[in-house]
Amino acid sequence: xxxxxxxxxxxxxxxxxxxxxxxxxxxxxxxxxxxxxxxxxxxxxxxxxxxxxxxxxxxxxxxxxxxxxxxxxxxxxxxxxxxxxxxxxxxxxxxxxxxxxxxxxxxxxxxxxxxxxxxxxxxxxxxxxxxxxxxxxxxxxxxxxxxxxxxxxxxxxxxxxxxxxxxxxxxxxxxxxxxxxxxxxxxxxxxxxxxxxxxxxxxxxxxxxxxxxxxxxxxxxxxxxxxxxxxx
Amino acid sequence: xxxxxxxxxxxxxxxxxxxxxxxxxxxxxxxxxxxxxxxxxxxxxxxxxxxxxxxxxxxxxxxxxxxxxxxxxxxxxxxxxxxxxxxxxxxxxxxxxxxxxxxxxxxxxxxxxxxxxxxxxxxxxxxxxxxxxxxxxxxxxxxxxxxxxxxxxxxxxxxxxxxxxxxxxxxxxxxxxxxxxxxxxxxxxxxxxxxxxxxxxxxxxxxxxxxxxxxxxxxxxxxxxxxxxxxxxxxxxxxxx
Numbered sequence: 001x002x003x004x005x006x007x008x009x010x011x012x013x014x015x016x017x018x019x020x021x022x023x024x025x026x027x028x029x030x031x032x033x034x035x036x037x038x039x040x041x042x043x044x045x046x047x048x049x050x051x052x053x054x055x056x057x058x059x060x061x062x063x064x065x066x067x068x069x070x071x072x073x074x075x076x077x078x079x080x081x082x083x084x085x086x087x088x089x090x091x092x093x094x095x096x097x098x099x100x101x102x103x104x105x106x107x108x109x110x111x112x113x114x115x116x117x118x119x120x121x122x123x124x125x126x127x128x129x130x131x132x133x134x135x136x137x138x139x140x141x142x143x144x145x146x147x148x149x150x151x152x153x154x155x156x157x158x159x160x161x162x163x164x165x166x167x168x169x170x171x172x173x174x175x176x177x178x179x180x181x182x183x184x185x186x187x188x189x190x191x192x193x194x195x196x197x198x199x200x201x202x203x204x205x206x207x208x209x210x211x212x213x214x215x216x217x218x219x220x221x222x223x224x225x226x227x228x229x230x231x232x
Numbered sequence: 233x234x235x236x237x238x239x240x241x242x243x244x245x246x247x248x249x250x251x252x253x254x255x256x257x258x259x260x261x262x263x264x265x266x267x268x269x270x271x272x273x274x275x276x277x278x279x280x281x282x283x284x285x286x287x288x289x290x291x292x293x294x295x296x297x298x299x300x301x302x303x304x305x306x307x308x309x310x311x312x313x314x315x316x317x318x319x320x321x322x323x324x325x326x327x328x329x330x331x332x333x334x335x336x337x338x339x340x341x342x343x344x345x346x347x348x349x350x351x352x353x354x355x356x357x358x359x360x361x362x363x364x365x366x367x368x369x370x371x372x373x374x375x376x377x378x379x380x381x382x383x384x385x386x387x388x389x390x391x392x393x394x395x396x397x398x399x400x401x402x403x404x405x406x407x408x409x410x411x412x413x414x415x416x417x418x419x420x421x422x423x424x425x426x427x428x429x430x431x432x433x434x435x436x437x438x439x440x441x442x443x444x445x446x447x448x449x450x451x452x453x454x455x456x457x458x459x460x461x462x463x464x465x466x467x468x469x470x471x472x473x
Contacts, residue, residue: 032298032300033298050300050328051300051328052300052328053328053329053330106271106280110328112328112329112367113328113329141255141256141281141282142282142298143298143299143300144281144282144283144296144297144298144299144300146256146269146271146280146281147256147257147280148256148257148271148273148278148280149256149257149278150255150256150257185257186257186273186278187273222255223255223258226255226256226282227253227254227255229282230253230297
């Protein structure tokens with residue numbers, strides 16, 4: 001069965017269309033701030049604690065806060081059981097999410113402190129790191145951490161030679177290229193760009209612009225969620 | 233600090249309808265403005281927090297909805313002694329940094345270290361003032377109401393709701409203490425110490441305040457709730473007699 005037919009994808013979306021988005025603010029009462037972000041079948045829950053004291057003390061920076069990110073996929077999030085705990089992939093994604101938020105949060109405002117971000121993936125259906133970044137930026141805003149702007153993130157890919165936005169399911173496993181981007185609309189900065197596969201220069205620029213358009217849509221959605229929260 | 237909070241409280245009630253909610257990165261002004269919780273970029277002013285805008289003629293500020301406690305000078309806080317490292321005790325004040333209580337800031341009858349160590353054991357709770365903030369938060373026990381908290385129980389609420397528990401000029405506090413007969417001390421860091429016979433009722437009332445702080449007519453509802461609880465308790469006691 002082909003993945004793209006008559007300009008429609010296997011799940012009925014257009015090439016440049018995002019999956020349905022859903023978000024809840026503060027589902028976890030114990031945390032300083034938390035958020036659930038859902039892109040299609042991918043669900044991420046982020047909890048933010050702090051700013052708090054740095055342990056061990058030698059990690060503390062006298063001029064800025066450090067951000068500690070723990071990203072993990074829960075055992076039941078994938079089709080096969082995913083072994084919980086330390087893995088190369090978790091460490092890598094934690095590190096890159098940390099770097100994204102170091103440039104979005106005003107770390108200089110909170111010297112000698114730590115901000116802890118825990119991200120669990122409840123259900124994985126491609127672009128988990130994008131959902132994780134979206135959830136974490138909502139959770140940071142809910143926790144009252146000073147930041148420049150919400151960071152929005154989404155992925156583009158190449159499936160059967162065509163550029164598509166927000167790859168999902170089969171497109172991720174059978175597609176050729178996957179490129180997640182994290183983008184901050186206010187400063188017009190790209191905070192994360194990863195890519196695997198071989199593409200041409202034209203395809204790259206096309207994918208980047210498509211991703212940024214998608215990120216702007218996600219950013220509008222995040223803003224709406226934050227502003228609607230207290231209205232009730 | 234308390235008086236300032238009370239002023240803020242009255243302002244909040246007056247301007248209830250005209251609140252503007254902003255998210256991080258929301259545009260506040262197209263010129264560079266002074267204020268707290270805002271930042272400027274390319275000559276424009278944006279919000280840093282998810283919160284409420286407060287505008288005056290010369291200032292634009294954003295007050296965040298929810299934030300971890302940050303110590304301010306002259307705040308009264310409740311903390312737990314963690315450790316002694318000469319010349320100070322390290323106190324956990326449930327904030328982004330520890331509090332430090334120096335030996336010379338302790339107002340005790342004795343200056344002998346073994347006796348002081350016995351009074352300020354690790355794990356004991358104290359009610360202290362924040363006297364100075366340098367690179368670390370310094371606490372003082374020289375104030376009039378500072379004391380070591382013995383007995384009673386401690387509950388935690390959101391630090392932003394503490395002004396509501398105190399009320400205008402301490403009115404809510406007075407109601408709580410009179411009706412329940414408990415002795416209550418509130419720390420600005422969101423910890424509340426309650427001592428007395430009817431602590432359950434006081435805890436219930438404080439949790440109700442935290443839940444319903446944003447709805448108008450709070451004081452009346454709390455009085456009503458306390459009265460009905462006290463009456464029902466008396467009825468129960470009479471029935472058992």
